[in-house]
Amino acid sequence: MPNDLKLRGLAAFVAAVEEGSVSAAARRLGYSKSVVSERLAELEHALGARLLQRSTRRMSLTADGECFLPRARRILGEAKEAMAELTDRRSSLAGPLRISAPVSFGVLHLGPALYAFLAAHPGIELSLELDDRFVDAGADGFDAVLRHGPVTDCRLVAKRLATSRRILVASPAYLAREGTPASPDELGRHHGLLYINRETDWRFAVAGGWRVVHPRTSLRVNNGMVMRDAAVAGLGLTLLPTFFVRDELARGALEQVDVGAEAEGAELFLAYPRESGVPAKLAALIDSLKRSFGEPPYWDR
Structure with missing residues (x-):
């Protein structure tokens, strides 16, 4: 054959x-x-x-x-x-590029950032798969995966794209009904909208280290937009990256809740299998996304 x-x-x-x-x-x-x-x-x-x-x-x-x-x-x-590599030697970027990203960030921010990249490199055939599970970049056949948070897999090389703050938010109606917490200690009696499978997600910097808070669970879900919308509906407090809630804060649908302690932040990374190296088109994508998001990123300005 x-x-x-x-x-x-x-x-x-x-x-x-x-x-x-x-x-x-x-x-x-x-x-x-x-x-x-x-x-x-x-x-x-x-x-x-x-x-x-x-x-x-x-x-x-x-x-x-x-x-x-x-x-x-x-x-x-x-x-x-x-x-x-042959394409790179001809000084043009072309060919397939397959990446995975979380659903919410992909819809809200990654998609628009990719449009400029594809316009600049029309020869690239991009496949973007949005998935809120942690895909295995190598085993699942992806050139790279976007992660929000630390990349602990030693088989991957992680390139930082942007920083991300996380803040507590709730609707004005919820705060009027349940009161506004003023310290991490008061969060335990409040209804929480939580990211699924993260038991220690609510971590706050306090004197001497980190304080983990466990609110009363109203909803567990693996999608940030659902958490945001549930908060807008007045179902409880939620801890989300600022890139999810920028518009809702601006129009007053959500309010930031200050408990006197900074929540643990996270960073956005593009991670790729260590053994594959970094092809020119992936390096170009990383540079393009960094420019699109900015430093500090536009959602924190």
């Missing part, structure tokens, strides 16, 4: 796994379902192993498929990087 067909077979295999079906893989790759099925069959024939277990209702990886998947992703990644 020709080498180019093998690469196409790898692309069909990875797309089928990531999309969950041959039909969805065909839509992603821009081919017919029969073409993708044929390439999968040819790949399995060349390898002498069945990679996918397919039925009318579902598709799953076989044991051989599980073993082969990370290698297939690595081969495709290396081929993509090789093409990118």
Whole structure:
């Protein structure tokens, strides 16, 4: 089987796994379902192993498929990087670039910042996937992931894009009804709108270290815009980055609550797999986003 067909077979295999079906893989790759099925069959024939277990209702990886998947992703990644290096040598930025980002920040700020980058580099084929879970950049096939907060994975290199303050906010109606807390100690009796899976999210700088506060939970959710809107609806206090609540504060839908202690902040990073290095188009994206957000970022001015 020709080498180019093998690469196409790898692309069909990875797309089928990531999309969950041959039909969805065909839509992603821009081919017919029969073409993708044929390439999968040819790949399995060349390898002498069945990679996918397919039925009318579902598709799953076989044991051989599980073993082969990370290698297939690595081969495709290396081929993509090789093409990118050739493009870089010609002093133009082109080719695929796949990144992941949290839903709320992607909608509110990342999307608009990317428009300028794409206008400046029309040869780049950007895939932006918005997801509030912590995706694995290497295993999930992303060139980079945007993170709000520390990047502790030693397999990743993190480049800081912008700083971010976090503040307590609530609606005027909630504060009129429940009172305004004046210290971290008073937060325990208030209703809190919390980010899911962060038990120690409300951390405040006090003399001698950090004070962790646990309010009465009214809502747990993994999306900042839902937390913001719940606060506007008067359901409780919430602790959010300023890039979520800038407009709501300006029009009076939310008020900042000062408890005499600064909440723990966070920074925005773009992180990429250490082993892949930083291709020119990713370096250009980092520089473009830094310029778009500014220092200090526009949402804190």
